[in-house]
Amino acid sequence: MSIDVTILGCHSATPRENAHPTAQIVTIKNHTFLVDCGEGTQVQLRKYKVKFNKIKHIFISHLHGDHFYGLVGLISTFRLLNRETELHIYAPKGLKEIITLQLKVSKSWTQYPLYFHELNAAKSKIIFEDEKVMVSTVPLSHRIYTNGFLFKEKIGERKLNINAIANYPDIKICDYQNLKNGRDFKLENGKILENKKVTLNPPKPLSYAFCSDTEYLPEITPIINKVDGLYHESTFLNDKENLAKTTKHSTAQQAATIAKMANVKQLIIGHFSSRYKTKDTFLTEAQNIFKNTVLAEEGKTFKII
Amino acid sequence: MSIDVTILGCHSATPRENAHPTAQIVTIKNHTFLVDCGEGTQVQLRKYKVKFNKIKHIFISHLHGDHFYGLVGLISTFRLLNRETELHIYAPKGLKEIITLQLKVSKSWTQYPLYFHELNAAKSKIIFEDEKVMVSTVPLSHRIYTNGFLFKEKIGERKLNINAIANYPDIKICDYQNLKNGRDFKLENGKILENKKVTLNPPKPLSYAFCSDTEYLPEITPIINKVDGLYHESTFLNDKENLAKTTKHSTAQQAATIAKMANVKQLIIGHFSSRYKTKDTFLTEAQNIFKNTVLAEEGKTFKII
Numbered sequence: 001m002s003i004d005v006t007i008l009g010c011h012s013a014t015p016r017e018n019a020h021p022t023a024q025i026v027t028i029k030n031h032t033f034l035v036d037c038g039e040g041t042q043v044q045l046r047k048y049k050v051k052f053n054k055i056k057h058i059f060i061s062h063l064h065g066d067h068f069y070g071l072v073g074l075i076s077t078f079r080l081l082n083r084e085t086e087l088h089i090y091a092p093k094g095l096k097e098i099i100t101l102q103l104k105v106s107k108s109w110t111q112y113p114l115y116f117h118e119l120n121a122a123k124s125k126i127i128f129e130d131e132k133v134m135v136s137t138v139p140l141s142h143r144i145y146t147n148g149f150l151f152k153e154k155i156g157e158r159k160l161n162i163n164a165i166a167n168y169p170d171i172k173i174c175d176y177q178n179l180k181n182g183r184d185f186k187l188e189n190g191k192i193l194e195n196k197k198v199t200l201n202p203p204k205p206l207s208y209a210f211c212s213d214t215e216y217l218p219e220i221t222p223i224i225n226k227v228d229g230l231y232h233e234s235t236f237l238n239d240k241e242n243l244a245k246t247t248k249h250s251t252a253q254q255a256a257t258i259a260k261m262a263n264v265k266q267l268i269i270g271h272f273s274s275r276y277k278t279k280d281t282f283l284t285e286a287q288n289i290f291k292n293t294v295l296a297e298e299g300k301t302f303k304i305i
Numbered sequence: 306m307s308i309d310v311t312i313l314g315c316h317s318a319t320p321r322e323n324a325h326p327t328a329q330i331v332t333i334k335n336h337t338f339l340v341d342c343g344e345g346t347q348v349q350l351r352k353y354k355v356k357f358n359k360i361k362h363i364f365i366s367h368l369h370g371d372h373f374y375g376l377v378g379l380i381s382t383f384r385l386l387n388r389e390t391e392l393h394i395y396a397p398k399g400l401k402e403i404i405t406l407q408l409k410v411s412k413s414w415t416q417y418p419l420y421f422h423e424l425n426a427a428k429s430k431i432i433f434e435d436e437k438v439m440v441s442t443v444p445l446s447h448r449i450y451t452n453g454f455l456f457k458e459k460i461g462e463r464k465l466n467i468n469a470i471a472n473y474p475d476i477k478i479c480d481y482q483n484l485k486n487g488r489d490f491k492l493e494n495g496k497i498l499e500n501k502k503v504t505l506n507p508p509k510p511l512s513y514a515f516c517s518d519t520e521y522l523p524e525i526t527p528i529i530n531k532v533d534g535l536y537h538e539s540t541f542l543n544d545k546e547n548l549a550k551t552t553k554h555s556t557a558q559q560a561a562t563i564a565k566m567a568n569v570k571q572l573i574i575g576h577f578s579s580r581y582k583t584k585d586t587f588l589t590e591a592q593n594i595f596k597n598t599v600l601a602e603e604g605k606t607f608k609i610i
Contacts, residue, residue: 017351063411106370
């Protein structure tokens with residue numbers, strides 16, 4: 001199994017025909033999470049055949065237009081498609097007011113349950129959790145209040161070692177769940193059978209962090225330490241390090257430095273400024289620091305393993 | 306000369322890759338007017354090479370998302386491109402609040418002058434006028450307050466008949482403007498030279514009306530009487546006449562009936578529902594009533610003459 005990250009848009013600021021603003025789908029366990037929702041995201045979702053009804057949770061990093069201007073349209077389209085499934089939106093304060101004002105003015109209230117979860121903490125916080133997955137914020141430093149998001153699988157159940165179990169006729173099917181939960185087994189002769197003799201370790205839980213937009217911020221490295229995949233913004237190249245500083249963005253090299261310091265497995269860089277015609281130098285500058293870097297690309301699905 | 310109407314989007318409700326929501330450019334005299342601004346309009350403007358800086362006036366028919374969700378992004382992009390030119394927006398009450406709330410939350414005030422002109426009249430009203438052009442509202446009937454727009458050229462100056470003028474050496478270049486303005490000329494011998502002997506009639510002023518969204522509304526025909534071009538919504542075919550009625554939209558046949566009753570020169574139909582895979586039947590049903598009908602088409606420029 002993997003966490004799948006499908007890039008719907010990985011460019012900064014103004015949308016263009018082949019350069020959409022930030023949006024991505026994170027498929028983790030049985031969830032289809034949408035992260036950020038720049039203008040045009042609903043069309044990108046259709047283009048890359050993401051089923052609308054599977055999206056139940058949307059995470060918005062911050063309230064600059066290139067990260068959320070597509071949201072009200074998506075919410076409206078869900079309404080037009082007679083959605084009934086509830087929708088949860090995790091976003092900084094202000095978004096609920098923006099969306100509800102527009103729905104009110106157009107007399108277009110959603111018929112499906114729409115919940116806003118307001119983010120305002122300055123420290124990392126768990127914002128979603130179920131039995132398989134946990135999502136926390138990664139507080140970033142940008143011109144306005146901004147969070148990245150850390151998606152973590154929980155440790156799963158132990159796997160049954162069917163060959164080993166075959167040696168113990170005392171074990172019935174109804175005992176399997178206890179074994180998966182890690183419990184030892186009491187044989188009929190009164191002896192205790194150690195759980196690990198009939199089970200295998202569960203797969204290593206995977207993790208993925210989305211960090212955009214932010215200035216170079218080493219303070220995040222403990223939070224994203226050893227994630228299997230890191231998406232980090234790299235708006236600029238080294239030639240614009242000063243501009244990165246004043247606009248509170250990062251360079252490719254800075255993104256790679258964060259990846260290196262946090263010992264992540266793979267780095268995906270994106271949020272490219274439209275001033276650059278090709279992306280090759282982003283890769284070169286990042287790989288000089290952190291070898292396992294790849295470029296985000298619209299429509300591409302990265303398998304985090 | 307002509308009024309040029311470039312269709313950026315002519316579909317209703319949910320945007321798709323090749324079916325954008327309503328937006329069009331009306332080029333009349335020296336103006337580049339943007340009419341409606343559904344999601345993705347700024348990308349369509351780039352695609353069809355409309356210069357951003359030429360757009361100084363934007364007319365919004367009503368506050369359903371498919372007619373204005375692209376506006377905040379366009380306003381933001383103008384800011385990012387360091388626009389200095391002022392921008393005027395003519396729209397129903399509510400839009401100013403929606404836009405300013407979003408700019409406030411994202412700390413993205415425009416550095417260029419941005420003016421909102423609130424439309425609230427129930428009767429047709431002149432909302433823009435200069436020496437060459439006049440724009441009035443066409444009150445429509447939809448589920449929320451909606452206006453169409455009537456764009457009219459004013460009668461221009463008379464044309465100098467240079468061959469005729471050559472017969473009157475008394476006439477100097479400095480007299481030309483008076484002749485263009487229609488004044489007679491006093492010859493040196495004291496006789497009065499009738500203006501029309503040395504000038505030609507100005508070209509007939511053209512007019513274009515945009516009517517979307519609306520139920521079938523014969524009351525508009527006096528306002529749009531004899532326009533050279535009429536864009537009228539035709540969301541549905543005859544098979545959905547009842548649905549047109551309940552959603553306060555029009556069928557192709559109803560659009561054509563309006564065109565016929567108003568004695569317009571040419572009808573463009575658009576705002577097609579995405580339920581129809583092809584547009585041929587829209588044309589057939591409309592042309593049965595009004596022969597000179599054409600289908601709106603993204604990227605196409607219609608010359609209103």
